[in-house]
Amino acid sequence: MPRFMGFVRMEEGGGAPPQALFDAMDKYIGEQAGTGHFLDGGGLFGTEDAVNFVVRKGETTRVDGPYAEAKEVVGGWALLQYDSLEEAIAGQQEFAELHAKYWPECEMVATLRQISDGAPEPTDA
DSSP states (O other), rough: EEEEEEEEOOOOOOOOHHHHHHHHHHHHHHHHHTTTOOEEEOOOOGGOOEEEEEETTTTEEEEEEETTTOOEEEEEEEEESSSSHHHHHHHHHHHHHHHHHHOOTEEEEEEEOOOOOOOOOOOOO
């Protein structure tokens, strides 16, 4: 059964979501977990304590947050499992629509990506 990652990207510092969204999300996630579609997930803390390792031209550099130049950050994630891509897309749309309904002033992007079960093909560098 295909697995997917769902990501929520939004501007950092946009305020806390309303309780109505938390309540709707609890219900939705409970239903999705009950059907086996929601495997795991959660919100993420802000970038103030984030750590990135940037690899560029054979060098690794550590860059600590916060990141003033970041316009959007990943604020949450979910590990999902569906029978088909079409079902996964419908589930992610339903998730995004909860935000539109219960937090209409929020601007966010809900991204869905399928998880690869195989090793990537090597490339000649």
